[in-house]
Amino acid sequence: MNKQAQSWFESTYRSLLGTPLAHWLETLPQQMREFDRQGKHGEFDKWCRMLEKLPQTAPSTTNFSNAVTIGHAEDIDTYTAKQISGLLKQFMPWRKGPYALHGIDIDTEWRSDFKWNRVAPHISDLRDRVVLDVGCGSGYHMWRMLGAGARGVYGIDPTQLFMIQFQAIKHFAPDNNIHFLPLGIEQMQPLNAFDTVFSMGVLYHRKDPIAFLEQLKHQLRRGGELILETLVVDGDENTVLMPGERYAQMRNVWFLPSVDALKKWLERLGFVDITLADINHTTLEEQRATEWMTGQSLQDFLNPEDLSLTVEGYPAPQRAVLIATRK
Secondary structure, eight states: OOHHHHHHHHHHHHHHTTSTTGGGGGTHHHHHHHIIIIIOOTTHHHHHHHHHHSOOOOOSOEEOSSSOEEOOGGGSOHHHHHHHHHHHHTTOOOOEEOEEETTEEEOOSEEHHHHHHHHGGGSOOOTTOEEEEETOTTSHHHHHHHHTTOSEEEEEOSOHHHHHHHHHHHHHSOOTTEEEEOOOGGGSOOOOOEEEEEEESOGGGOSOHHHHHHHHHTTEEEEEEEEEEEEOOSSOTTOEEOOSSOBTTBSOOOOEEOHHHHHHHHHHTTEEEEEEEEEEEOOTTTBOOBTTBOSOOHHHHEETTEEEEETTSSBOOEEEEEEEEEO
């Protein structure tokens, strides 16, 4: 197995020992061996070699409570800063963030801090909780969960570039309480053990949203909390939009329910205390092209003559956050 990946996964295995998640070890090591044998992206080993070139630094401070900030510019010299920046740009596009590393601002496509600031006031206190982030991207929200006091943070996402980006950040802030695994939720055994499960920006990518919600449920302990953020449309409990081949230029969008329809889905699956924490339209300040993500972004996906519509004529992206408890 790739030595770096092996060390990442072994660190995760050790973190599970003697915890309510220990039974995850029944399936996880075999899945990671299978990943190494035939699941790796063609660029994976090259990315790992680049990670090895990242210099060791001694950050004077870290802050995950109000941002994801590691060190100050004064901690390193100009050459080291250029070296770090150059290597990190090899892992573009950077979609979720932002991150600040020794004065290097990784200005990502998404201002994920906007979403976190909308979500955080409404969730149960994360102190001493064990948390799963499903579809975690490069892990921005995971660091904020750690900053909020979570005892253990686990992120899953099958996109391997996101895992590399996560490990690049973790290189500068090693921590035994935060872990990334290259898995989809459908590969997870029913652990029934997490205190909190986050799923933000995933549901609409699933062909079977009910099965997905049930998979989330079976990662939670009884009384555990689900934080679900997804695209929604206006309407009553019977309103669900299934777009055509593309929605806002995305090919893999399947179902956009109304808030009331989504509540109904959750109720049918046995969730209780379902509340709408936030609803808002994605703005051009929250999602945009930057020097760290130079491709098309939200501005290109909206009708230039009517920003309330996508280029296909559907309602522009509107996102809701629902919080629910597993009965």
